[in-house]
Amino acid sequence: MKARITITLKQGVLDPQGKAIEGALHALGFGGVDDVRQGKYIEVALSESDPEAAKAEVERMCEALLANTVIENYSYELEAA
Amino acid sequence: MKAAVIVFPGSNCDRDAAVALEAATGAPPAMVWHGDAELPKTDVIVVPGGFSYGDYLRSGAMAAHSPVMREVVARAKAGTPVLGICNGFQVLTETGLLPGVLMRNRSLRFICKDVHLKVERDDTLYTNGYAAGSVIRIPVAHKDGNYFTDDETLARLEGEGRIAFRYCSAEGTVDDAANPNGSRNNIAGLYNESGTVLGMMPHPERLADPALGGTDGAPIFSSIVERLQ
Numbered sequence: 001m002k003a004r005i006t007i008t009l010k011q012g013v014l015d016p017q018g019k020a021i022e023g024a025l026h027a028l029g030f031g032g033v034d035d036v037r038q039g040k041y042i043e044v045a046l047s048e049s050d051p052e053a054a055k056a057e058v059e060r061m062c063e064a065l066l067a068n069t070v071i072e073n074y075s076y077e078l079e080a081a
Numbered sequence: 082m083k084a085a086v087i088v089f090p091g092s093n094c095d096r097d098a099a100v101a102l103e104a105a106t107g108a109p110p111a112m113v114w115h116g117d118a119e120l121p122k123t124d125v126i127v128v129p130g131g132f133s134y135g136d137y138l139r140s141g142a143m144a145a146h147s148p149v150m151r152e153v154v155a156r157a158k159a160g161t162p163v164l165g166i167c168n169g170f171q172v173l174t175e176t177g178l179l180p181g182v183l184m185r186n187r188s189l190r191f192i193c194k195d196v197h198l199k200v201e202r203d204d205t206l207y208t209n210g211y212a213a214g215s216v217i218r219i220p221v222a223h224k225d226g227n228y229f230t231d232d233e234t235l236a237r238l239e240g241e242g243r244i245a246f247r248y249c250s251a252e253g254t255v256d257d258a259a260n261p262n263g264s265r266n267n268i269a270g271l272y273n274e275s276g277t278v279l280g281m282m283p284h285p286e287r288l289a290d291p292a293l294g295g296t297d298g299a300p301i302f303s304s305i306v307e308r309l310q
Contacts, residue, residue: 014184
């Protein structure tokens with residue numbers, strides 16, 4: 001299976017990179033941009049084929065290493081390889 | 082007194098730390114490679130500055146899970162003093178030995194300059210060689226030094242006297258103008274609950290010898306020796 005993991009900063013956590021991107025988009029004339037938050041995207045190929053087991057494994061990975069849950073949230077989608 | 086310095090791929094302040102430790106203890110510290118699961122018996126451990134594992138994923142995240150860090154965490158929990166400097170501070174937060182996280186500087190820039198720090202306490206393992214409230218000059222060199230933690234943890238750290246150093250002006254004023262990176266409450270360094278673990282973004286080892294242009298960092302190393310011997 002393949003896991004597509006998205007890691008984002010929690011609401012309320014200052015995101016200076018998102019702010020810089022927002023400023024640059026405004027400078028380019030995209031006046032309709034209200035807010036920008038930057039995150040990370042990680043793809044993990046898993047040998048596990050059982051969705052429930054894969055889900056549990058991805059969550060353990062996120063908690064142990066991929067996200068710092070002090071400041072980040074994570075979400076993921078699983079797809080059959 | 083025996084000291085050890087942990088060396089990761091990408092560490093670049095390990096030898097500076099070793100020089101400062103040797104000046105304080107009188108003996109060269111053990112240099113311990115990250116892949117070693119064995120850590121020699123030691124009285125103090127320094128996790129040095131640098132860019133361990135290229136800062137991949139998050140600063141300090143990969144190093145925090147290296148074999149030797151498991152042993153460092155175990156020793157720290159058993160009471161062995163651990164000093165984390167710059168990337169070492171980032172590593173210690175990633176292991177959970179210290180709360181919070183070092184985020185990208187609010188300016189998004191790498192900051193490399195001398196800053197002034199207010200020493201909060203003079204009764205700790207690391208700061209007994211300073212006077213409480215004194216202002217010292219120490220260099221910073223980081224892009225991810227913006228200390229963040231939630232309101233509840235921040236209140237606990239303040240209430241328990243766990244702030245070691247705050248960024249301040251040369252005159253000792255702690256305000257936003259003297260905050261180089263956006264750290265909450267101008268926090269530049271903090272202790273764990275027992276005061277045996279210290280993490281700090283500034284580099285005391287870089288101003289610990291007159292030949293380097295100053296010695297304001299030296300008392301951190303001599304304080305440890307003073308307390309442990």
